[in-house]
Amino acid sequence: xxxxILEKSDINGLHWGKNYYVQTGxxxxxxxxxxxxxxxxxxxFSIDSTDHFTxxxxxxxRFTFFGDPExxxxxxxxxxxxxxxxxxKKVELKFKPDPRKHLYIERxxxxxxxxxxxxxxxxEPIWFSTNVNTEYNIGNDRLIVxxxxxxxxxxxxxxxELPLPNRALQVILEREQQILRENKEYQQSxxxxxxxxxxxxxxxxxN
Amino acid sequence: MKSNDxxxxxxxxxxxxxxxxxxxxxxxNGIYNxxxxxxxxxxxLVTHSPNFYYLHYGIHVGQVDRLTFFGDLNxxxxxxxxxxxxxxxxxxKQVVLEFYPDPSKKLYIDRGIAHTFDGLENVLTRDEPIWYMSAGNKxxxxxxxxxxxxxxxxxxDFPVVTINEFPIPRKxxxxxxxxxxxxxxxxQHYPTRIPITINGEKRYVNLKPKVQEQR
Numbered sequence: 234x235x236x237x238i239l240e241k242s243d244i245n246g247l248h249w250g251k252n253y254y255v256q257t258g259x260x261x262x263x264x265x266x267x268x269x270x271x272x273x274x275x276x277x278f279s280i281d282s283t284d285h286f287t288x289x290x291x292x293x294x295r296f297t298f299f300g301d302p303e304x305x306x307x308x309x310x311x312x313x314x315x316x317x318x319x320x321x322k323k324v325e326l327k328f329k330p331d332p333r334k335h336l337y338i339e340r341x342x343x344x345x346x347x348x349x350x351x352x353x354x355x356x357e358p359i360w361f362s363t364n365v366n367t368e369y370n371i372g373n374d375r376l377i378v379x380x381x382x383x384x385x386x387x388x389x390x391x392x393x394e395l396p397l398p399n400r401a402l403q404v405i406l407e408r409e410q411q412i413l414r415e416n417k418e419y420q421q422s423x424x425x426x427x428x429x430x431x432x433x434x435x436x437x438x439x440n
Numbered sequence: 441m442k443s444n445d446x447x448x449x450x451x452x453x454x455x456x457x458x459x460x461x462x463x464x465x466x467x468x469n470g471i472y473n474x475x476x477x478x479x480x481x482x483x484x485l486v487t488h489s490p491n492f493y494y495l496h497y498g499i500h501v502g503q504v505d506r507l508t509f510f511g512d513l514n515x516x517x518x519x520x521x522x523x524x525x526x527x528x529x530x531x532x533k534q535v536v537l538e539f540y541p542d543p544s545k546k547l548y549i550d551r552g553i554a555h556t557f558d559g560l561e562n563v564l565t566r567d568e569p570i571w572y573m574s575a576g577n578k579x580x581x582x583x584x585x586x587x588x589x590x591x592x593x594x595x596x597d598f599p600v601v602t603i604n605e606f607p608i609p610r611k612x613x614x615x616x617x618x619x620x621x622x623x624x625x626x627x628q629h630y631p632t633r634i635p636i637t638i639n640g641e642k643r644y645v646n647l648k649p650k651v652q653e654q655r
Contacts (some may be wrong), residue, residue, distance in 0.1 A: 253620070253621055253624050254624070255624055257486075260487070260489035260490070261486070261487055261488055261489045261492055262485075262486070262487045263484065263485070263486050263487075264484065264485040264486075264487075265484055265617060265620050265621075265624070266482070266483060266484075266617060268621060271481060271482070271614070271617070272476065272481070273476060273483035273566075274473060274474065274475050274476070275472075275473075275474040275508070275510065275543065275566055276471060276472065276473050276474070277471070277472040277474070277510055277543045278470065278471055279469075279470050279471070279472075279513065280468070280470030280471065283466075283471070297485075299485070299487060299510065299564045300564075301562065332485070332487050351511070351512055353510040353511075353564050355483075355485060403481070406475070406476060406481065409462075409475055410462050410475065410476075410477075410478055413462040413463065413464065413475065414445075414462065
């Protein structure tokens with residue numbers, strides 16, 4: 234897959250990439266999907282921020298931000314990849330919505346955004362599976378870290394290594410569509426230390 | 441390939457309605473996560489500048505539009521629709537809809553229904569089109585499937601079009617997207633395609649702004 238990097242950051246695997254678009258008039262754009270699995274999720278924020286970081290070990294995020302071109306968003310990132318030369322390095326990016334570019338976030342980089350009210354995000358994930366990663370749960374790849382966590386206390390995660398074929402992603406999407414048609418809830422996971430050993434706990438909303 | 445999600449609001453034109461989106465919300469309902477709708481799974485996004493305004497209605501002969509509107513939840517959008525489908529019981533009926541950006545629903549506009557909007561300034565629209573083909577349909581132009589009609593046209597003077605009938609496989613969408621990746625240029629003026637009558641026969645002309653040739 235062609236990489237069209239516009240701007241790098243101090244964490245390898247965290248950068249801005251160029252979108253495929255046409256400008257159809259002053260400040261008006263039409264975008265088509267970027268190359269890849271052709272999955273586009275839309276995330277709309279009616280609140281300013283979440284109160285936590287999120288880490289995904291089997292998913293690359295590609296986020297395009299839409300909204301008031303003068304609204305400054307802050308993105309906070311912490312590298313949590315096992316073996317990374319920048320393990321537990323924190324990067325802060327300040328930027329404004331721009332349909333021409335997307336933020337590429339590798340697996341295992343914790344992310345959180347603030348000042349997101351009325352912002353819409355196009356998410357074009359790329360998913361990976363694993364033969365070795367026992368921490369991965371294909372049904373719930375979302376590890377939550379509270380926003381006030383000290384850097385050295387962020388988890389260290391093993392990321393997945395096997396790109397999933399597009400057909401597998403289509404099957405997963407069809408399963409997601411079926412779940413939502415039946416009004417079921419997604420789950421969330423977090424790490425819990427009990428008696429010195431780490432356990433991954435999965436929670437879901439009560440019915 | 442299932443292509444319809446449940447209808448939540450009908451209108452007086454069959455084929456023009458709101459459908460539910462497939463989404464989850466955070467526990468405080470502050471964040472909507474909207475996944476792709478049922479159907480081919482192609483997503484195009486269109487942004488609209490602070491002074492955006494449509495001069496024309498647009499009619500697709502081979503494309504169903506499924507539009508989700510994202511933006512300020514209090515910004516009123518007005519949609520104007522005219523049924524232009526040959527043989528439709530509501531031919532040339534006009535419907536006007538007022539609504540607001542809402543991630544939980546999408547507007548389904550069938551082929552052959554002219555549509556235009558007011559109030560899209562700063563609004564983002566997600567389109568999840570469904571494409572259809574036909575053999576020998578003179579109203580269809582595969583290179584430009586938009587027929588433009590001026591906004592002040594009397595209802596009786598709107599065109600009557602034959603819509604395409606055969607849904608295409610997903611592989612064809614992927615092929616078209618690959619072509620778009622190869623041919624996209626950053627600044628593009630879409631041509632205006634208008635119906636005219638020559639010697640009593642309906643024809644279409646494509647109008648494009650003149651571009652000065654490089655010497």
